[in-house]
Structures are given as C-alpha cells and as structure tokens.
Amino acid sequence: MRTTAAVVPSTNAPFEMRELELDDPGPDEVVVRMVASGVCHTDQVLREQLVPIPLPAVLGHEGAGVVEAVGPGVTTVEVGDHVVLSFNSCGHCAQCDSGAPGYCAEFAARNIGGTRPDGSTAFRDGSTSVSSHFFGQSSFAAHSVVSARSLVVVDRDLPLDMLGPLGCGIQTGAGAVLNSLDPEAGSTIAVYGAGAVGDAAILAAVVAGCSTIIAVDTVADRIAFARDELGATHGVDASREDPVARILEITGGRGVDYALETTGVGSVLRQCVDSLAVRGVAGLLGQAPIGTEVPLETAASLLKGWTLTTIIEGDAVPRLFIPRLIELWRAGRFPFDKLVRHYDFADIEQAFTDSAQGRTIKPVLRF
Numbered sequence: 001m002r003t004t005a006a007v008v009p010s011t012n013a014p015f016e017m018r019e020l021e022l023d024d025p026g027p028d029e030v031v032v033r034m035v036a037s038g039v040c041h042t043d044q045v046l047r048e049q050l051v052p053i054p055l056p057a058v059l060g061h062e063g064a065g066v067v068e069a070v071g072p073g074v075t076t077v078e079v080g081d082h083v084v085l086s087f088n089s090c091g092h093c094a095q096c097d098s099g100a101p102g103y104c105a106e107f108a109a110r111n112i113g114g115t116r117p118d119g120s121t122a123f124r125d126g127s128t129s130v131s132s133h134f135f136g137q138s139s140f141a142a143h144s145v146v147s148a149r150s151l152v153v154v155d156r157d158l159p160l161d162m163l164g165p166l167g168c169g170i171q172t173g174a175g176a177v178l179n180s181l182d183p184e185a186g187s188t189i190a191v192y193g194a195g196a197v198g199d200a201a202i203l204a205a206v207v208a209g210c211s212t213i214i215a216v217d218t219v220a221d222r223i224a225f226a227r228d229e230l231g232a233t234h235g236v237d238a239s240r241e242d243p244v245a246r247i248l249e250i251t252g253g254r255g256v257d258y259a260l261e262t263t264g265v266g267s268v269l270r271q272c273v274d275s276l277a278v279r280g281v282a283g284l285l286g287q288a289p290i291g292t293e294v295p296l297e298t299a300a301s302l303l304k305g306w307t308l309t310t311i312i313e314g315d316a317v318p319r320l321f322i323p324r325l326i327e328l329w330r331a332g333r334f335p336f337d338k339l340v341r342h343y344d345f346a347d348i349e350q351a352f353t354d355s356a357q358g359r360t361i362k363p364v365l366r367f
Contacts, residue, residue, distance in 0.1 A: 001031075005058045005123065005141035006348050007130060011049045015348050020058075020141070021124040025071030026116070028148045032083060036342075037139040038062030038165035039351050039363040041195070041264070042287060046112065046134070050289040054114040057131035058123055061087070061111075062364075063139025063146075064164040074148045082160060084152045086167040086318035087111055088136025091149055101149075102312035110147070111135045135168070140348065142367050152322045162337055165196065165362050166322045168313065170336050173200030173262065175314015175321055176283050177208055181258045185209030188254075190247050191232075192272050193262035194222040196339055196362040197285055199230055201260050203334050206231035210258075214250060216243045216271075219358050229338055238271075247275040255280060262286050266294040273297075279305045340364050 003022045006015040025031050043059045045051050053059075063085035067077050077083060088110040089101035096104050104110070106117075114131030115121050122145035123130035123138070132138045136150035154163060173196070183189055189210045191198045194217040205213045215226035216236045223235035236246045247256060255277035261269045264286030272282050273296055296308075314321070328334035339362040343351040351363035 001143065003141055003143040005130075005138075006060075006345070007056050007058055007125070008047050009056045011055065012047055015140075017346065018125055020130060022141075022143055023122045023145055025069055025074075025145050027072045028074060029071040029145050030067050030074055030077060030148055030151065031069040031143055032063065032065040032085065032137075032146045033068050033143050034063050034065040034139055034141065034367045036064050036161040036164050036367065037365050038167070038169060039348070039355055039365065040165075040169045041197075041355070042168070044352060044356065045287050051112060051287070053112050053134070054131045056125070056128070057114055057134065058138040058141050058144070059134050060138055060140030061085070061135030062164040062167045062169065063137050063144070064160040064167075066160075067151075068143070076148055077151050077153055081153050082156050082158070084154055084163050084167050084322055085137040085139055085146060085150050086135070086152060086171065086322065087313055088133070088147045088150045099317055100315065101317060102315060107312070139164070140365070142345070152319050154323070154326065158326065161342065161364060161366050162340060163326070164364060165336070165340065166325055167318065169196045169362065170200040170325065171316050171318065171321060172285060172311070172314045173197040174204040174325060174334070175316040176260055176285055176311045177201050177204035179315040179321070180283055180309060180311045181260075181281055183208050183210055183258050186211045187257040188212040188214075188251055188277070189258040189260070190214040190216060190256045190272070190275055191260045191262065192216045192243070192268050193286065194219070194226045195262065198260070198262040199226060199339050199361060200336060201262065202226055202230045202232050203336060207328060207333055212251065212256070214247055214256065216247075222358065222361070225361075244271050244274045251277070257281070258283070260285060264288045266292050269294045270296060273306060273308060276304065276306045279307075281307045281309065284308065284310045342366050
C-alpha cells in the first residue's frame with residue numbers, strides 16, 4: 001500500500017511529506033493506522049544525527065492508532081484494536097527475560113538501526129529504501145509497519161490523540177520516579193529540566209507523595225507552570241541563580257534525596273549530583289551527544305555515598321506501566337494532558353520549532 005510520511009532526507013533537513021510504498025506486515029508485525037503521534041526531543045536528536053540513523057528516515061516514536069492488519073505469528077493484538085506504541089525489544093535476551101526490556105541486548109539495533117533485524121526496511125520511495133522501525137514504529141506516517149512488541153492495547157473509549165506520549169516521554173519521566181527511584185513518601189526530589197520528561201517526573205513525584213518537589217529550569221514560564229499546575233513545591237531559575245546553592249537553601253543545607261537530570265546538558269548533571277543529600281540518588285535521563293563526558297568531584301563525594309543511575313524508558317515494561325499511568329490519569333492523579341498541544345500532521349515543522357523554543361511542552365500531531 002502507499003502512505004504519506006514525514007521523511008528526514010538528510011542531517012537536520014526540514015521534513016518532507018512524501019508518498020511512500022509500505023510493505024505488508026511480516027512475522028510479528030502489524031500495520032497501524034496512526035491517529036496521533038507525539039513529538040519527542042529524541043526525534044530531534046536523531047534528525048540532527050547526534051545519534052546516527054541511516055537517512056532518509058521516517059522518525060516518530062510516540063504513536064497511537066488502530067491495528068489494520070496483522071502479520072504471521074501475531075497473537076497479542078487483533079485488527080481493530082486501539083493501541084499505544086512504545087519502544088521495541090527482542091523478548092528473549094537476559095534483560096528482557098528479567099523484566100528490563102529497556103536494556104535489551106538488541107535495543108540499539110531494534111530501535112535506532114533503521115531496519116528490521118534482517119536488514120530490510122518497510123518504507124520505499126521508488127527504488128530508494130527509507131529507514132523504518134524507529135523504536136519499532138516510525139510513527140510519523142499515516143500508516144506504518146510496527147513491531148508487535150511495541151504495542152500496548154488500550155480501551156476503545158480512550159482518546160488516542162492524547163495517549164501517544166505515554167509510549168516514551170511521559171513513560172520515561174514518570175517511570176524514572178515510580179520505577180527507578182521509587183522515592184519514599186515525604187522524601188525530597190529535584191527535577192532538572194521542566195520539559196515534557198521533567199514535568200512527567202514532577203507529576204509522578206506528586207503521586208509518590210514527595211514532600212518537597214523542586215523544578216529547575218531556565219525558562220520562567222515553565223517553572224511557574226510546574227509550580228502552579230503540576231504540583232512542584234518550589235521553582236529554581238538556573239538562569240538567575242545557582243541551582244545547587246538554592247536547593248541547599250530550600251532543604252536547610254541537607255540537599256535532596258533524589259535528583260533527575262532530563263536536559264542532556266553535561267554541566268547540569270554535575271549540578272544534579274552536587275545537590276544530593278548524603279546517600280542521595282541521581283538519575284540520568286537526558287540524551288547528550290555520544291561521547292559527552294562530565295567531570296564529577298570524587299574526594300568529598302566519598303563521604304556522601306551518593307549513587308548515579310542511568311535510566312532508559314523509565315525502567316518500564318510498557319504493557320504493564322502504560323495502563324497504570326492511564327488509570328492514574330482517569331483517577332485525576334496524573335494529569336499529563338496539561339502538557340499536550342495538538343498540531344495537524346502537515347504542521348510537523350512548526351511543532352518541532354515550538355518545542356525547541358519552549359512554546360509547547362508536548363506537541364502531539366493529529367493525522
């Protein structure tokens with residue numbers, strides 16, 4: 001079949017709307033008609049080739065839609081199912097078997113390799129192969145061939161044009177708190193970066209019962225939004241004051257029990273670690289360019305016993321965690337919809353611009 005897709009033709013080039021030829025689904029694949037797809041910073045990272053993917057490519061990895069066809073061996077979904085699309089994994093390595101698919105031995109190949117495991121692509125533009133299966137889905141297309149392991153079936157009465165971001169950005173931020181850090185009620189946390197991932201972490205910290213939730217950013221409007229709308233107890237403007245000193249002041253000199261770095265800026269990770277209390281835990285979520293190095297103080301740190309952990313996809317098993325987030329949202333306890341602004345699919349370039357300039361926290365494209 002033929003379908004319309006937003007194609008990245010070359011490094012950091014504008015998206016091009018193209019009519020592509022789409023394969024039939026192969027083994028363990030389905031065809032999904034996209035209803036909506038979130039725009040994530042990771043899409044821009046790959047567009048800029050800070051993390052490389054073969055170009056031209058169809059990106060997009062926060063899709064939501066309806067199953068239109070199933071390939072051989074698919075037993076987990078049926079035609080007509082409403083689905084949220086998340087990351088891909090092999091399902092048979094030691095990490096997948098132990099319930100940690102985000103650390104799958106084949107994560108890179110199956111999510112940013114641009115092909116199926118056999119090296120083929122699902123999209124073609126005439127005789128030219130176009131990279132597919134980005135995070136198992138390549139959701140910047142009206143129809144896409146999707147890995148069955150990327151699918152989470154949801155109730156048909158739910159708004160698909162709201163749910164796509166649960167597949168990556170919202171799952172990552174919320175999971176970092178609820179799965180990776182698992183803070184005790186009454187504990188303290190600082191979230192560096194009040195974008196979509198950071199805001200999801202703030203919402204999750206409220207769910208977890210953290211008593212002090214500090215939003216750190218350089219954009220005053222985002223800080224105010226996190227404090228006034230999402231439940232942050234304090235805001236720190238890192239463009240105007242030293243965030244570490246301010247966090248120590250807020251916590252009476254103690255530091256925070258937990259801190260999350262969501263920006264991908266190396267110097268911010270150092271601030272994140274320096275703001276920790278004794279035996280505090282820092283989580284690294286932000287995607288920096290490959291090869292980025294950060295100096296960390298190692299002498300006085302011995303007396304603090306702090307921990308640094310890297311986190312992929314919120315340490316989530318999507319088929320378990322996404323339904324949990326949906327139920328929290330239905331109960332009014334996780335209002336991630338406050339972050340969303342909708343755009344027509346044709347306005348994808350504007351959605352990326354607004355996100356980069358801080359005008360929109362979580363753009364969602366409607367097909």
